[in-house]
Amino acid sequence: MTAISNGKVPVPTLERLATYLRFLIDLDQSDIETISSAEVERQTGINAAQFRKDLSYFGEFGKPGVGYNVKDLQSRIARILKIDREQRVILVGAGNLGSALVGYPGLKEHRFNLVAVFDNNYGKIGRPLWELEILDIVRLKEVNAKLRARIAILAVPASAAQGVADMLVDAGIHAILNFAPVILRVPEYVVVRNVSFLQELAVLSYHLSAEQSEDGHELGSQNGASESSNGNSAFHPLSEATPETAESRAQAHDAV
Amino acid sequence: MTAISNGKVPVPTLERLATYLRFLIDLDQSDIETISSAEVERQTGINAAQFRKDLSYFGEFGKPGVGYNVKDLQSRIARILKIDREQRVILVGAGNLGSALVGYPGLKEHRFNLVAVFDNNYGKIGRPLWELEILDIVRLKEVNAKLRARIAILAVPASAAQGVADMLVDAGIHAILNFAPVILRVPEYVVVRNVSFLQELAVLSYHLSAEQSEDGHELGSQNGASESSNGNSAFHPLSEATPETAESRAQAHDAV
DNA sequence: CGCCCTTTGTTCTTAATTTCACAAGCCGCT
DNA sequence: AGCGGCTTGTGAAATTAAGAACAAAGGGCG
Numbered sequence: 001m002t003a004i005s006n007g008k009v010p011v012p013t014l015e016r017l018a019t020y021l022r023f024l025i026d027l028d029q030s031d032i033e034t035i036s037s038a039e040v041e042r043q044t045g046i047n048a049a050q051f052r053k054d055l056s057y058f059g060e061f062g063k064p065g066v067g068y069n070v071k072d073l074q075s076r077i078a079r080i081l082k083i084d085r086e087q088r089v090i091l092v093g094a095g096n097l098g099s100a101l102v103g104y105p106g107l108k109e110h111r112f113n114l115v116a117v118f119d120n121n122y123g124k125i126g127r128p129l130w131e132l133e134i135l136d137i138v139r140l141k142e143v144n145a146k147l148r149a150r151i152a153i154l155a156v157p158a159s160a161a162q163g164v165a166d167m168l169v170d171a172g173i174h175a176i177l178n179f180a181p182v183i184l185r186v187p188e189y190v191v192v193r194n195v196s197f198l199q200e201l202a203v204l205s206y207h208l209s210a211e212q213s214e215d216g217h218e219l220g221s222q223n224g225a226s227e228s229s230n231g232n233s234a235f236h237p238l239s240e241a242t243p244e245t246a247e248s249r250a251q252a253h254d255a256v
Numbered sequence: 257m258t259a260i261s262n263g264k265v266p267v268p269t270l271e272r273l274a275t276y277l278r279f280l281i282d283l284d285q286s287d288i289e290t291i292s293s294a295e296v297e298r299q300t301g302i303n304a305a306q307f308r309k310d311l312s313y314f315g316e317f318g319k320p321g322v323g324y325n326v327k328d329l330q331s332r333i334a335r336i337l338k339i340d341r342e343q344r345v346i347l348v349g350a351g352n353l354g355s356a357l358v359g360y361p362g363l364k365e366h367r368f369n370l371v372a373v374f375d376n377n378y379g380k381i382g383r384p385l386w387e388l389e390i391l392d393i394v395r396l397k398e399v400n401a402k403l404r405a406r407i408a409i410l411a412v413p414a415s416a417a418q419g420v421a422d423m424l425v426d427a428g429i430h431a432i433l434n435f436a437p438v439i440l441r442v443p444e445y446v447v448v449r450n451v452s453f454l455q456e457l458a459v460l461s462y463h464l465s466a467e468q469s470e471d472g473h474e475l476g477s478q479n480g481a482s483e484s485s486n487g488n489s490a491f492h493p494l495s496e497a498t499p500e501t502a503e504s505r506a507q508a509h510d511a512v
Numbered sequence: 513c514g515c516c517c518t519t520t521g522t523t524c525t526t527a528a529t530t531t532c533a534c535a536a537g538c539c540g541c542t
Numbered sequence: 543a544g545c546g547g548c549t550t551g552t553g554a555a556a557t558t559a560a561g562a563a564c565a566a567a568g569g570g571c572g
Contacts, residue, residue: 010528010529011459012528012529012530013529014458014459014462015455015459017458017462018452018454018455018458018459019437019439019452019455021458022437022438022454022455023439036548036549036550037549037550038548038549044439045439045441046439047530047531048549049530049531049532049533049551049552050529050530050531052549052550052551052552053529053530053531053551053552055551056550056551056552060550060551061550062549062550062551063537063538063539063549063550064536064537064538064539064548064549064550064551065537065538065539065540065547065548065549065550066538066539066548066549066550067548067549067550068550080462081458081459081461081462082461082462082464083458083461087457087461087464089457095356096355096356096359096360097353097356097360099352099356100351100352100353100355100356101453103352104352104353104453106437106453106454107453107454107457110454110457110458112454112457112461150464151457151460151461151464174464175460175461175463175464176460177453177456177457177460181275181278181362182278183275183279183300183301183302185301191460191463191464193456193459193460195451195453195456196274197357197360197362197363197433197451198274198278198362198363198366198368199271199274199275199278200433200449200451201339201343201345201363201366201368201407201433202270202273202274202277202337202339202366203267203270203271203274203337203449204407204431204432204433204447204449205337205338205339205343205368205407205431206270206273206336206337206338207431207447208338208343208406208407208430208431208447266558266559268558268559268560269559292518292519292520293519293520294518294519303560303561304519304561305522305560305561305562305563306559306560306561308519308520308521308522309521309522309560309561311521312520312521312522316520316521317520318519318520318521319519319520319567319568319569320518320519320520320521320566320567320568320569321517321518321519321520321567321568321569321570322518322519322520322568322569323518323519323520324520513572514571514572515570515571515572516569516570516571516572517568517569517570517571518567518568518569518570519566519567519568520565520566520567520568521564521565521566521567522563522564522565522566523562523563523564523565524561524562524563524564525560525561525562525563526559526560526561526562527558527559527560527561528557528558528559528560529556529557529558529559530555530556530557530558531554531555531556531557532553532554532555532556533552533553533554533555534551534552534553534554535550535551535552535553536549536550536551536552537548537549537550537551538547538548538549538550539546539547539548540545540546540547541544541545541546542543542544542545
């Protein structure tokens with residue numbers, strides 16, 4: 001009774017896989033060794049059958065009557081997503097967002113190794129950004145011929161996005177994480193994932209409107225509030241103290 | 257022959273609505289006054305029928321035989337998403353990412369007004385971040401009682417996310433844009449949208465693996481590359497020059 | 513002023529995703 | 543060693559989204 005990733009895997013499944021991995025890492029750190037799909041549902045809200053089916057695309061991972069071994073499942077999902085090995089990543093655009101990403105420890109923790117940063121602003125080229133030096137965008141192809149990164153993060157203004165995307169493709173990039181609010185045109189063998197804050201905010205704004213009939217209504221901040229862990233006990237530090245400092249410990253923080 | 261947003265609108269439709277808006281703004285800036293769904297498909301890759309159907313959830317926007325008036329459609333979509341009016345937003349977490357967001361001009365351009373920033377790090381509290389002063393997280397409820405923001409951006413480490421989310425709910429927030437890789441538990445009347453870079457990268461990584469059989473393979477950087485606008489003519493500036501400088505002009509840049 | 517060409521709004525089909533439901537498998541206890 | 547309680551993996555049903563297809567409507571031109 002098996003199948004193991006025969007045909008194609010639904011994209012939503014892949015997206016959840018990353019979530020599961022995240023969750024499993026947390027469980028592992030809490031020294032939990034086994035978990036059932038029912039418990040996953042209880043803690044994440046993701047339907048238990050969904051969880052099992054998602055995994056079933058890749059084989060059998062659990063033991064009937066017992067559940068899943070946290071450590072084992074964790075490493076197997078990591079292998080599926082190919083983040084059990086180092087993945088070299090390059091970044092284009094050393095602006096606010098780009099800089100924030102370079103300093104984000106979560107990348108290294110997940111084996112995404114940022115190996116180069118490019119920009120076209122002469123005021124920035126040559127300057128250091130964390131541990132890297134900002135390189136001239138014109139050297140993109142040349143530099144990546146050696147680095148051989150396949151993943152690129154595109155954090156440039158919308159107006160420049162398509163042009164840079166073309167350069168990335170030409171430089172051998174096969175996957176682009178695009179932060180510019182533009183639909184990129186690339187060859188079919190290149191995968192693109194878009195991240196748009198504005199789009200997300202717009203969706204939130206829409207939902208808000210439904211209840212906020214026309215504003216000016218007193219909602220009183222003491223509504224039924226609570227629900228989950230309201231008595232937020234232990235208080236953890238927000239924002240990684242000072243970026244540099246926060247490096248060391250894996251899994252310590254992840255916001256970004 | 258109309259309907260106008262009777263029941264519920266599919267979330268994917270809402271997401272695309274924001275994309276359409278973006279696209280329309282670009283068209284408008286190119287002084288294009290009218291556009292047909294067929295042309296939208298040609299330029300964005302989004303199916304024409306899809307475009308028409310998405311709009312049909314909210315009424316009639318075009319003229320048969322003619323198409324859609326760019327300016328009109330633009331403002332009507334903005335109204336639907338409720339971003340035709342100012343939306344106050346608060347940010348929690350003045351780390352790398354949070355700081356980058358505060359400086360992002362796209363927010364203002366879309367009427368999202370960042371009215372306060374909070375953190376719990378005493379080294380940061382009281383310090384200025386762009387035009388705002390970083391406030392102590394303990395003042396969240398008190399401050400928002402006056403500001404009455406309904407949308408919050410959560411850019412704190414995973415370990416602190418749930419605790420802060422509880423505080424946000426208690427402070428009257430109804431929509432949360434969550435950057436922490438954690439599934440938040442909130443009352444059903446609160447809407448949450450998650451943004452996870454790592455998840456996106458993981459999906460990209462997975463797709464990569466399919467072709468990159470086992471690495472070590474010479475792919476030659478001069479593969480069939482091209483496709484779309486390869487001769488990237490005019491070259492625009494990457495990363496908003498220097499943050500402060502880039503403020504002024506609306507629509508000028510949008511990466512983030 | 514009526515014909516023809518174009519493009520919308522919408523219904524009907526097809527495809528994708530989620531959820532249900534249950535046989536089969538594993539564990540522990542007697 | 544076998545019974546009972548749980549939990550998995552998965553085929554089949556239900557739900558949801560995407561895409562085609564077409565009747566109705568607008569505009570321009572002869």
